Amino acid sequence: MLCRALFAAIFCCALTRGNNAFAESTPNHGEQVNLFALPLKEVLEIRVDGSSSSLTSNHHVTVFDAGEFSVELNSLRFSDQTSLSAPTLLLIDGHAIERLNSLSGVKEYLTHFGPSVERIEVYKGRYTRYLSPRRVRTVVNIVTTTRNSEEASQ
């Protein structure tokens, strides 16, 4: 009886914590995402109240499916996470920002950029023009409307 109660408790905890995957993985984010490298204007766009709803409503987001890896932005749910266990290069508007070992950093950037995320491009394997350093297997490019409009005005 005790064992069953213990098993149920562990299972319940796993379920609740799984639903909070973003918060769970966050302690690693600080190591992966260098906010100090971002322009102040972009840092001030980061939501600090833990909400990520801005991603899911009122913004049209095109999601590119690259073979085995797909991103479902609207539900902030990422499928096939294991395929990202290989080192991943994160680009913002084509500029290399971070080299990540998991999807959590990508998720944080998406949450931070919120409404300005226009689309996400995912390159796997054969898109070798981004494959630097050599061990990077996946490239995620977050295209933001903010940066694009700034570039256009310059």
Added chain:
Amino acid sequence: MKLLKHTILVLILCLFNTQIVRADEASAIEYKVKAVVLVNFAKYVQWPESTFSDPKQEIQVCILGDNPFGDVFTSPEAPKEAQGRPLKVLELPKSATPIEASRCQLLFWTDKYASQAKSLVESLKDRSILTVSDEKDDTSLVSFAIEDGKVRFSIRHKSAKQSGLTISSQLLKLANLIE
């Protein structure tokens, strides 16, 4: 029945724990963003020449009382210099004396230490110190606020000028200007 009771109890505890994790997470992100903004203050505010005794003297960012930033400033990615000067973050005790605080170029405090900060600022009013409060505060030159879930900051531009501080227009255009 006993198993069900245990399970429900543990589930409630887990949900409660999840909420705590979320609150901590939000707070951690908030102070990470504020830390980045503080570093930008060090980059975009000019202190009078007389503030520094030599060209390589460090810019001291002081935190009065408990440090809400955790290890953000000591992380490897945190900038180590600003305006060609080493950037140093110093934790001041809440009972810091004006002499201790006079070494700071930037003085930050949370709401909890507002009264201690007020008396320090009174004693240091002839010094060019960029005073930054975590919440709206009449004592400080800069104050943070959270608006629509995002970090915002207000600057008392006129008072800052009177203190001998020159704030870059790049910073001013992102701020809510008071006075």
